[in-house]
Amino acid sequence: DVAEQLPPVLHDGLTEESLQLVSELKDSSGSCAVDVSTMWWEAAGCRELCVVTACESSVSLWKPLASDRWGKVHTWQLGQIPVIQIVPLPDTCNLVCIALGELEIGEIRLLLYSSESDSFKQSLVKTGTIKAVLGLKDRRLVSSSRSGQEQQVEIVSLLETGRSKDGQTLMPPEETVLAFAEVEGMRDALVGTTALNSIVIWNLKTGQLLKKMHVGYSYPASICHRAYSDSGLLFVVLSHPHAKESESCGNPAFRVVAFNPKTARSRGVVSSSLPPGHTGRQYLEGDVKDTLAAAVLTSGTIAVWDLLLGQCTALLPPGLAGSWALTRWAPTSACLLAGQQDGTVCLYRY
């Protein structure tokens, strides 16, 4: 119904037809939505992709039912510290992490379902002043944290009983690491973006810091989302959360940048600008999957970009229930999760 009431044509060449509403999850608790994500859940021999929703004091797991409906399976109740982020673990079943804190992450917890005991559990993974966290393949979690002048970049392995005793540390750069991305096609490589706009590369096996490369002063506050290695170059998808509409393309929302790790030289490959009509500086909060990016703009509109074309390909304006607050890609097919502040999550097929 909501989809039918949206204007069919938003801008020249941009139609909302490229996003089709598939289903809606409505949380009756009335709690304010903080984040949304997905996790694989396997119980009684059945493996399903479920939706995870977070509000400040609890996290809920939703499984698909018949006729595009969703049912809440379990709610983990958290303590006094508010939930601020869901940290999905790629290619992992029955496990998801959450970050809790006030303005910064102060704690990471593991939420899990144990098929052996058929019970839902939670355990503490890490505490500290945590600046960035990312779930890695093979049930691992990387985080950067600060204690005075010291920065620690740590990888922990996650088990059903919580974190394993042995963590691995990566050599920290001097600058604070604000985001991480695994490198596709290169199993032991990890990249990060820093507070002073550099890209750093680590060897995950040895913990070595291999290279630090500057992104460029003309593009402040870059956040890395994805990276892949090809033909001797490292391609990194960066977002610029404080993008500004500009005819000269000087302040794009997303960029694909090619780095030569041997020389630390870089070259922009494709830039994706803000959709027309979004004037003024925008704060982008988004997600990247393969070559697609999605972000909520300051106006409460969700924009989708094709990063290879360098174009915004779909817009989802605020619905009847209000502005969009969150957006994430599901790991399978082109499915976009879109959350409103009242806890309603809509699933769109792109």
Added chain:
Amino acid sequence: CSESDLGPISFNWFDELSAEAPP
């Protein structure tokens, strides 16, 4: 991207940087 923009490219950059970087 041409090689002249980015300098000499090595297809084996990860192993080469790992050999050069401090342990």
